[in-house]
Amino acid sequence: MNEFQGERLKVLLKRRSLDQKRLASFLGVSETTVSQWTKQKRDPGTHHLQQMARFLNTSVDYLLGLSHNPLPRDFDYDNVPQLTALAMGYREAEDEVEKELWRNAIADAILIAEAKRRQLRGS
Secondary structure: OOOOOHHHHHHHHHHOOOOHHHHHHHHOOOHHHHHHHHOOOOOOOHHHHHHHHHHHOOOHHHHOOOOOOOOOOOOOOOOHHHHHHHHHHHHHOOOHHHHHHHHHHHHHHHHHHHHHHHHHHOO
């Protein structure tokens, strides 16, 4: 079973200049609840995970550690501005944890783009 990744939630909130209070308000829970999630003392339910992913523009898979890619599933890997956003995210990362998250997202983007190219070529 995969478990909720509290550290990823902390990094996403920081990257988006949001605080736990704002997320708590959006989800209709207390700040204490969000704090417990970030410290992995408690796991959010399915409904809250889905809402959190939508609010933070990420995927539930990322929040559960099933994907290294913090970008939502509908991210357009052929869109140059979105790819530039990946590079800028890495460049602006403030610590090694955050840099590692962005490196993983960039690596996933490359793998997905290569798979699309192979599919288009019919190989």
